[in-house]
Amino acid sequence: MWKxxxxxxxxxDDQVKYRTLSASELHSSIKMKNGSAVLLDVRxxxxxxxxxxxxxxxxxxxxxxxxxxxxxxxxxKTYFIYCRSGQRSAMACEILAxxxxxxxxxxxxxxxxxxxxxxxx
Numbered sequence: 554m555w556k557x558x559x560x561x562x563x564x565x566d567d568q569v570k571y572r573t574l575s576a577s578e579l580h581s582s583i584k585m586k587n588g589s590a591v592l593l594d595v596r597x598x599x600x601x602x603x604x605x606x607x608x609x610x611x612x613x614x615x616x617x618x619x620x621x622x623x624x625x626x627x628x629x630k631t632y633f634i635y636c637r638s639g640q641r642s643a644m645a646c647e648i649l650a651x652x653x654x655x656x657x658x659x660x661x662x663x664x665x666x667x668x669x670x671x672x673x674x
Contacts, residue, residue: 570646571647571649571650571658571659572657574633574660575661576661576668576669577668579633579658580669582658583633586631589630590631590632590633591610591626591633592606592610592633593610593632593635594606594610594611594635594636595611595613595614595634595635595636595641595645596613596614596641597613597615597616598613600637602673604672605664605674607671607672609635614642614644614645614648615641619648620648620652623648623652626654628653628654628655630656631658632649632654632656632657633658634657635659635667637664638663638665639661639662642659642660642663643659646658646659
């Protein structure tokens with residue numbers, strides 16, 4: 554039970570902002586969405602080129618263009634967000650929630666704990 558409480562981040566009004574998912578939960582959630590979800594890698598472009606989850610789109614959190622780029626995204630879609638360890642993706646989830654995105658999921662532990670295939674460019 555405690556783990557579930559830790560995995561949900563609340564607004565002051567107790568509405569869920571975003572949820573964290575394990576790697577296995579991410580796989581099943583992406584399959585359920587059948588291509589209607591966006592896998593968003595918020596690491597810098599060099600990290601992304603080195604390795605990333607296949608099908609991911611790269612929008613670097615620390616880029617000066619980050620806010621401009623997320624404003625181009627469709628708010629009604631589902632976003633699975635990750636980084637290397639989970640810190641940047643958690644910040645990105647917070648920012649997306651503040652900008653009106655409602656279907657946001659953070660990969661717990663990022664690529665560090667991801668057990669699936671990673672693609673290199």
